[in-house]
Amino acid sequence: MGTVKVEQYTVVGYMNAQLPNGVPFHASSLVIQPRGVAAYDDNAVGDEPFLFINFPKTLEVKTFPMEPQEKGDVWAYLGSAFTGYASNGELGIERLNDAAGPLKAHFEFEVSGEGTPFKVTDGAFELQVSERAHTDEATGAAGAQVEPALEGNNGFNATLINLNYGQDGKPNSLLIVQQRDLEYGLSDLGAFIRLDTDGVLGVRAVVGNGLIAADEGSLDYSDFHYEEGVALSFVFSFSFRWKGKVYRFEKGRVKLDLR
Incomplete structure:
Protein backbone atom coordinates (compact mmCIF):
# COMPACT_ATOMS: atom_id res chain seq x y z
CA MET A 1 0.00 0.00 0.00
CA GLY A 2 1.28 3.45 -0.89
CA THR A 3 1.65 6.19 1.70
CA VAL A 4 -0.35 9.42 1.33
CA LYS A 5 -0.93 12.55 3.37
CA VAL A 6 -3.59 12.23 6.07
CA GLU A 7 -6.01 15.17 5.95
CA GLN A 8 -7.27 15.96 9.46
CA TYR A 9 -10.20 18.24 10.28
CA THR A 10 -12.21 19.26 13.31
CA VAL A 11 -15.89 19.65 12.48
CA VAL A 12 -18.42 21.29 14.80
CA GLY A 13 -22.07 21.71 13.92
CA TYR A 14 -25.52 20.14 13.66
CA MET A 15 -28.01 18.68 11.20
CA ASN A 16 -31.78 18.62 11.73
CA ALA A 17 -34.62 17.23 9.61
CA GLN A 18 -38.08 15.71 9.78
CA LEU A 19 -38.03 12.09 8.67
CA PRO A 20 -41.06 10.15 7.40
CA ASN A 21 -43.95 9.72 9.87
CA GLY A 22 -42.87 12.90 11.65
CA VAL A 23 -39.78 11.37 13.25
CA PRO A 24 -37.25 14.12 14.13
CA PHE A 25 -33.61 13.74 13.09
CA HIS A 26 -30.94 15.56 15.10
CA ALA A 27 -27.19 15.11 14.83
CA SER A 28 -24.85 17.17 16.99
CA SER A 29 -21.74 15.99 15.16
CA LEU A 30 -21.12 16.01 11.42
CA VAL A 31 -18.56 14.42 9.13
CA ILE A 32 -17.20 16.20 6.06
CA GLN A 33 -16.10 14.41 2.93
CA PRO A 34 -14.56 15.89 -0.22
CA ARG A 35 -17.96 16.20 -1.88
CA GLY A 36 -20.48 16.06 0.95
CA VAL A 37 -21.53 15.97 4.58
CA ALA A 38 -22.67 12.96 6.60
CA ALA A 39 -24.54 12.83 9.89
CA TYR A 40 -25.66 10.10 12.30
CA ASP A 41 -28.63 10.80 14.55
CA ASP A 42 -27.60 11.31 18.17
CA ASN A 43 -29.86 8.38 19.09
CA ALA A 44 -28.69 6.16 16.24
CA VAL A 45 -28.85 2.42 16.74
CA GLY A 46 -25.89 1.01 14.88
CA ASP A 47 -25.53 3.11 11.73
CA GLU A 48 -29.08 4.44 11.43
CA PRO A 49 -30.70 6.93 11.07
CA PHE A 50 -28.02 8.31 8.75
CA LEU A 51 -28.15 11.25 6.31
CA PHE A 52 -25.72 12.14 3.54
CA ILE A 53 -25.88 15.21 1.30
CA ASN A 54 -23.71 15.30 -1.82
CA PHE A 55 -22.52 18.78 -2.80
CA PRO A 56 -22.42 20.27 -6.31
CA LYS A 57 -19.09 20.36 -8.10
CA THR A 58 -19.36 24.12 -8.51
CA LEU A 59 -20.22 25.76 -5.19
CA GLU A 60 -22.37 28.88 -5.04
CA VAL A 61 -24.74 30.54 -2.59
CA LYS A 62 -27.93 29.45 -4.34
CA THR A 63 -30.55 26.71 -4.41
CA PHE A 64 -29.66 23.57 -6.38
CA PRO A 65 -32.13 20.91 -7.54
CA MET A 66 -31.54 17.36 -6.33
CA GLU A 67 -31.65 14.53 -8.83
CA PRO A 68 -31.30 10.74 -8.65
CA GLN A 69 -27.82 9.72 -7.55
CA GLU A 70 -26.87 8.09 -10.85
CA LYS A 71 -27.82 11.23 -12.80
CA GLY A 72 -27.34 14.21 -10.57
CA ASP A 73 -24.55 16.39 -9.28
CA VAL A 74 -26.52 17.08 -6.08
CA TRP A 75 -28.16 14.15 -4.32
CA ALA A 76 -29.06 12.84 -0.88
CA TYR A 77 -29.40 9.53 0.94
CA LEU A 78 -31.34 8.48 4.02
CA GLY A 79 -30.56 5.28 5.87
CA SER A 80 -33.25 4.43 8.45
CA ALA A 81 -36.44 2.39 8.72
CA PHE A 82 -37.13 4.31 5.50
CA THR A 83 -34.13 4.04 3.18
CA GLY A 84 -33.23 5.38 -0.21
CA TYR A 85 -31.64 7.95 -2.49
CA ALA A 86 -33.45 11.19 -3.30
CA SER A 87 -35.43 11.15 -6.54
CA ASN A 88 -35.98 14.92 -6.36
CA GLY A 89 -35.59 17.79 -3.94
CA GLU A 90 -33.40 20.81 -3.31
CA LEU A 91 -30.28 21.95 -1.49
CA GLY A 92 -30.08 25.64 -0.66
CA ILE A 93 -26.56 26.80 0.20
CA GLU A 94 -26.70 29.88 2.43
CA ARG A 95 -23.06 30.29 3.40
CA LEU A 96 -19.87 28.69 2.15
CA ASN A 97 -16.11 28.69 2.41
CA ASP A 98 -13.88 28.11 -0.60
CA ALA A 99 -11.78 25.55 1.27
CA ALA A 100 -14.36 23.81 3.47
CA GLY A 101 -17.42 24.03 1.23
CA PRO A 102 -20.98 24.78 2.40
CA LEU A 103 -21.12 25.93 6.02
CA LYS A 104 -24.87 26.51 6.24
CA ALA A 105 -27.66 25.10 4.09
CA HIS A 106 -31.24 23.86 4.03
CA PHE A 107 -32.61 20.85 2.18
CA GLU A 108 -35.59 18.63 1.52
CA PHE A 109 -36.09 15.66 -0.75
CA GLU A 110 -38.43 12.89 -1.81
CA VAL A 111 -37.64 9.22 -2.35
CA SER A 112 -39.83 7.32 -4.82
CA GLY A 113 -38.24 3.99 -5.58
CA GLU A 114 -39.42 0.42 -5.32
CA GLY A 115 -41.08 0.87 -1.92
CA THR A 116 -43.52 3.39 -0.50
CA PRO A 117 -42.59 6.99 -1.44
CA PHE A 118 -41.57 9.25 1.43
CA LYS A 119 -40.23 12.72 2.11
CA VAL A 120 -37.53 14.29 4.26
CA THR A 121 -38.50 17.86 5.13
CA ASP A 122 -37.27 20.89 7.10
CA GLY A 123 -33.65 19.79 6.66
CA ALA A 124 -30.87 22.13 7.72
CA PHE A 125 -27.23 21.94 8.70
CA GLU A 126 -24.59 24.35 9.91
CA LEU A 127 -20.95 23.59 10.55
CA GLN A 128 -17.54 25.02 11.27
CA VAL A 129 -14.52 23.29 9.79
CA SER A 130 -10.92 23.81 10.84
CA GLU A 131 -7.80 21.96 9.81
CA ARG A 132 -6.05 20.57 12.85
CA ALA A 133 -2.85 22.38 13.75
CA HIS A 134 0.57 20.80 13.30
CA THR A 135 -0.66 17.90 11.13
CA ASP A 136 1.15 18.70 7.88
CA GLU A 137 3.48 15.73 8.27
CA ALA A 138 0.82 13.11 9.05
Whole structure:
Protein backbone atom coordinates (compact mmCIF):
# COMPACT_ATOMS: atom_id res chain seq x y z
CA MET A 1 0.00 0.00 0.00
CA GLY A 2 1.28 3.45 -0.89
CA THR A 3 1.65 6.19 1.70
CA VAL A 4 -0.35 9.42 1.33
CA LYS A 5 -0.93 12.55 3.37
CA VAL A 6 -3.59 12.23 6.07
CA GLU A 7 -6.01 15.17 5.95
CA GLN A 8 -7.27 15.96 9.46
CA TYR A 9 -10.20 18.24 10.28
CA THR A 10 -12.21 19.26 13.31
CA VAL A 11 -15.89 19.65 12.48
CA VAL A 12 -18.42 21.29 14.80
CA GLY A 13 -22.07 21.71 13.92
CA TYR A 14 -25.52 20.14 13.66
CA MET A 15 -28.01 18.68 11.20
CA ASN A 16 -31.78 18.62 11.73
CA ALA A 17 -34.62 17.23 9.61
CA GLN A 18 -38.08 15.71 9.78
CA LEU A 19 -38.03 12.09 8.67
CA PRO A 20 -41.06 10.15 7.40
CA ASN A 21 -43.95 9.72 9.87
CA GLY A 22 -42.87 12.90 11.65
CA VAL A 23 -39.78 11.37 13.25
CA PRO A 24 -37.25 14.12 14.13
CA PHE A 25 -33.61 13.74 13.09
CA HIS A 26 -30.94 15.56 15.10
CA ALA A 27 -27.19 15.11 14.83
CA SER A 28 -24.85 17.17 16.99
CA SER A 29 -21.74 15.99 15.16
CA LEU A 30 -21.12 16.01 11.42
CA VAL A 31 -18.56 14.42 9.13
CA ILE A 32 -17.20 16.20 6.06
CA GLN A 33 -16.10 14.41 2.93
CA PRO A 34 -14.56 15.89 -0.22
CA ARG A 35 -17.96 16.20 -1.88
CA GLY A 36 -20.48 16.06 0.95
CA VAL A 37 -21.53 15.97 4.58
CA ALA A 38 -22.67 12.96 6.60
CA ALA A 39 -24.54 12.83 9.89
CA TYR A 40 -25.66 10.10 12.30
CA ASP A 41 -28.63 10.80 14.55
CA ASP A 42 -27.60 11.31 18.17
CA ASN A 43 -29.86 8.38 19.09
CA ALA A 44 -28.69 6.16 16.24
CA VAL A 45 -28.85 2.42 16.74
CA GLY A 46 -25.89 1.01 14.88
CA ASP A 47 -25.53 3.11 11.73
CA GLU A 48 -29.08 4.44 11.43
CA PRO A 49 -30.70 6.93 11.07
CA PHE A 50 -28.02 8.31 8.75
CA LEU A 51 -28.15 11.25 6.31
CA PHE A 52 -25.72 12.14 3.54
CA ILE A 53 -25.88 15.21 1.30
CA ASN A 54 -23.71 15.30 -1.82
CA PHE A 55 -22.52 18.78 -2.80
CA PRO A 56 -22.42 20.27 -6.31
CA LYS A 57 -19.09 20.36 -8.10
CA THR A 58 -19.36 24.12 -8.51
CA LEU A 59 -20.22 25.76 -5.19
CA GLU A 60 -22.37 28.88 -5.04
CA VAL A 61 -24.74 30.54 -2.59
CA LYS A 62 -27.93 29.45 -4.34
CA THR A 63 -30.55 26.71 -4.41
CA PHE A 64 -29.66 23.57 -6.38
CA PRO A 65 -32.13 20.91 -7.54
CA MET A 66 -31.54 17.36 -6.33
CA GLU A 67 -31.65 14.53 -8.83
CA PRO A 68 -31.30 10.74 -8.65
CA GLN A 69 -27.82 9.72 -7.55
CA GLU A 70 -26.87 8.09 -10.85
CA LYS A 71 -27.82 11.23 -12.80
CA GLY A 72 -27.34 14.21 -10.57
CA ASP A 73 -24.55 16.39 -9.28
CA VAL A 74 -26.52 17.08 -6.08
CA TRP A 75 -28.16 14.15 -4.32
CA ALA A 76 -29.06 12.84 -0.88
CA TYR A 77 -29.40 9.53 0.94
CA LEU A 78 -31.34 8.48 4.02
CA GLY A 79 -30.56 5.28 5.87
CA SER A 80 -33.25 4.43 8.45
CA ALA A 81 -36.44 2.39 8.72
CA PHE A 82 -37.13 4.31 5.50
CA THR A 83 -34.13 4.04 3.18
CA GLY A 84 -33.23 5.38 -0.21
CA TYR A 85 -31.64 7.95 -2.49
CA ALA A 86 -33.45 11.19 -3.30
CA SER A 87 -35.43 11.15 -6.54
CA ASN A 88 -35.98 14.92 -6.36
CA GLY A 89 -35.59 17.79 -3.94
CA GLU A 90 -33.40 20.81 -3.31
CA LEU A 91 -30.28 21.95 -1.49
CA GLY A 92 -30.08 25.64 -0.66
CA ILE A 93 -26.56 26.80 0.20
CA GLU A 94 -26.70 29.88 2.43
CA ARG A 95 -23.06 30.29 3.40
CA LEU A 96 -19.87 28.69 2.15
CA ASN A 97 -16.11 28.69 2.41
CA ASP A 98 -13.88 28.11 -0.60
CA ALA A 99 -11.78 25.55 1.27
CA ALA A 100 -14.36 23.81 3.47
CA GLY A 101 -17.42 24.03 1.23
CA PRO A 102 -20.98 24.78 2.40
CA LEU A 103 -21.12 25.93 6.02
CA LYS A 104 -24.87 26.51 6.24
CA ALA A 105 -27.66 25.10 4.09
CA HIS A 106 -31.24 23.86 4.03
CA PHE A 107 -32.61 20.85 2.18
CA GLU A 108 -35.59 18.63 1.52
CA PHE A 109 -36.09 15.66 -0.75
CA GLU A 110 -38.43 12.89 -1.81
CA VAL A 111 -37.64 9.22 -2.35
CA SER A 112 -39.83 7.32 -4.82
CA GLY A 113 -38.24 3.99 -5.58
CA GLU A 114 -39.42 0.42 -5.32
CA GLY A 115 -41.08 0.87 -1.92
CA THR A 116 -43.52 3.39 -0.50
CA PRO A 117 -42.59 6.99 -1.44
CA PHE A 118 -41.57 9.25 1.43
CA LYS A 119 -40.23 12.72 2.11
CA VAL A 120 -37.53 14.29 4.26
CA THR A 121 -38.50 17.86 5.13
CA ASP A 122 -37.27 20.89 7.10
CA GLY A 123 -33.65 19.79 6.66
CA ALA A 124 -30.87 22.13 7.72
CA PHE A 125 -27.23 21.94 8.70
CA GLU A 126 -24.59 24.35 9.91
CA LEU A 127 -20.95 23.59 10.55
CA GLN A 128 -17.54 25.02 11.27
CA VAL A 129 -14.52 23.29 9.79
CA SER A 130 -10.92 23.81 10.84
CA GLU A 131 -7.80 21.96 9.81
CA ARG A 132 -6.05 20.57 12.85
CA ALA A 133 -2.85 22.38 13.75
CA HIS A 134 0.57 20.80 13.30
CA THR A 135 -0.66 17.90 11.13
CA ASP A 136 1.15 18.70 7.88
CA GLU A 137 3.48 15.73 8.27
CA ALA A 138 0.82 13.11 9.05
CA THR A 139 0.91 10.24 6.57
CA GLY A 140 -0.63 6.83 6.26
CA ALA A 141 -1.68 3.87 4.18
CA ALA A 142 -4.97 2.02 3.93
CA GLY A 143 -6.56 -0.54 1.66
CA ALA A 144 -8.30 -3.87 1.31
CA GLN A 145 -8.90 -6.74 -1.08
CA VAL A 146 -12.42 -7.19 -2.45
CA GLU A 147 -13.89 -10.61 -3.18
CA PRO A 148 -15.15 -11.23 -5.78
CA ALA A 149 -13.58 -8.56 -7.97
CA LEU A 150 -15.83 -5.52 -8.26
CA GLU A 151 -16.03 -4.20 -11.84
CA GLY A 152 -12.59 -5.67 -12.48
CA ASN A 153 -11.08 -4.22 -9.29
CA ASN A 154 -9.51 -6.71 -6.89
CA GLY A 155 -9.27 -4.18 -4.07
CA PHE A 156 -8.28 -0.63 -3.27
CA ASN A 157 -5.24 1.29 -2.07
CA ALA A 158 -6.33 4.62 -0.62
CA THR A 159 -5.20 7.74 -2.46
CA LEU A 160 -7.32 9.88 -0.12
CA ILE A 161 -7.38 9.56 3.67
CA ASN A 162 -9.55 11.95 5.72
CA LEU A 163 -9.60 11.69 9.52
CA ASN A 164 -12.35 13.76 11.18
CA TYR A 165 -12.54 14.92 14.79
CA GLY A 166 -15.47 16.16 16.85
CA GLN A 167 -15.75 19.12 19.20
CA ASP A 168 -14.24 17.03 22.00
CA GLY A 169 -11.01 16.69 20.02
CA LYS A 170 -11.46 12.94 19.55
CA PRO A 171 -11.61 11.17 16.17
CA ASN A 172 -15.09 10.18 15.01
CA SER A 173 -14.72 9.02 11.41
CA LEU A 174 -12.26 7.98 8.74
CA LEU A 175 -12.63 8.04 4.97
CA ILE A 176 -10.24 5.84 2.97
CA VAL A 177 -10.77 5.72 -0.81
CA GLN A 178 -8.89 5.11 -4.02
CA GLN A 179 -9.83 7.77 -6.58
CA ARG A 180 -7.65 6.98 -9.58
CA ASP A 181 -6.44 4.03 -11.67
CA LEU A 182 -9.65 2.06 -11.08
CA GLU A 183 -11.06 -0.28 -13.71
CA TYR A 184 -14.21 0.32 -15.78
CA GLY A 185 -14.29 4.04 -15.05
CA LEU A 186 -15.14 3.64 -11.37
CA SER A 187 -14.51 6.99 -9.63
CA ASP A 188 -14.13 5.81 -6.03
CA LEU A 189 -13.63 2.58 -4.13
CA GLY A 190 -13.04 2.35 -0.41
CA ALA A 191 -14.67 2.64 3.00
CA PHE A 192 -16.22 5.20 5.32
CA ILE A 193 -15.55 4.16 8.91
CA ARG A 194 -17.20 5.51 12.05
CA LEU A 195 -14.97 5.15 15.11
CA ASP A 196 -13.92 6.52 18.47
CA THR A 197 -10.77 6.20 20.56
CA ASP A 198 -11.68 2.64 21.57
CA GLY A 199 -12.65 1.01 18.31
CA VAL A 200 -14.72 0.85 15.14
CA LEU A 201 -18.43 1.66 15.52
CA GLY A 202 -19.70 1.15 11.99
CA VAL A 203 -18.67 0.97 8.33
CA ARG A 204 -20.00 1.71 4.86
CA ALA A 205 -18.52 0.80 1.51
CA VAL A 206 -17.80 3.62 -0.93
CA VAL A 207 -18.45 2.54 -4.52
CA GLY A 208 -18.55 5.26 -7.15
CA ASN A 209 -20.38 8.14 -5.52
CA GLY A 210 -22.50 5.85 -3.36
CA LEU A 211 -22.36 4.94 0.33
CA ILE A 212 -23.43 1.35 0.94
CA ALA A 213 -24.30 -0.06 4.35
CA ALA A 214 -22.40 -3.13 5.52
CA ASP A 215 -24.37 -6.35 5.84
CA GLU A 216 -25.58 -6.69 9.41
CA GLY A 217 -23.15 -8.63 11.58
CA SER A 218 -20.47 -8.81 8.88
CA LEU A 219 -18.00 -6.32 10.37
CA ASP A 220 -14.87 -7.84 11.87
CA TYR A 221 -11.98 -5.72 13.13
CA SER A 222 -9.00 -6.26 15.41
CA ASP A 223 -5.64 -4.88 16.55
CA PHE A 224 -7.18 -1.44 17.09
CA HIS A 225 -4.67 1.09 18.37
CA TYR A 226 -5.10 4.83 18.76
CA GLU A 227 -2.65 7.21 20.41
CA GLU A 228 -3.54 10.89 20.25
CA GLY A 229 -1.28 12.78 17.88
CA VAL A 230 0.81 9.67 17.28
CA ALA A 231 -0.91 6.78 15.52
CA LEU A 232 -4.10 5.03 14.45
CA SER A 233 -4.12 1.47 13.14
CA PHE A 234 -6.40 -1.56 12.84
CA VAL A 235 -7.39 -4.38 10.50
CA PHE A 236 -10.93 -4.95 9.22
CA SER A 237 -13.27 -6.85 6.94
CA PHE A 238 -16.97 -6.55 6.11
CA SER A 239 -19.54 -7.51 3.49
CA PHE A 240 -21.90 -5.33 1.47
CA ARG A 241 -24.34 -5.60 -1.43
CA TRP A 242 -23.92 -3.68 -4.67
CA LYS A 243 -26.14 -4.10 -7.71
CA GLY A 244 -27.69 -7.19 -6.17
CA LYS A 245 -24.39 -8.97 -5.55
CA VAL A 246 -22.55 -9.62 -2.27
CA TYR A 247 -18.95 -8.42 -1.97
CA ARG A 248 -16.53 -8.52 0.94
CA PHE A 249 -13.58 -6.34 1.82
CA GLU A 250 -10.93 -8.73 3.14
CA LYS A 251 -7.55 -8.11 4.77
CA GLY A 252 -8.37 -4.44 5.21
CA ARG A 253 -5.63 -2.42 6.90
CA VAL A 254 -5.29 1.11 8.23
CA LYS A 255 -1.95 2.41 9.45
CA LEU A 256 -1.63 6.15 10.09
CA ASP A 257 1.34 8.08 11.47
CA LEU A 258 -0.21 11.21 13.01
CA ARG A 259 2.99 12.83 14.27
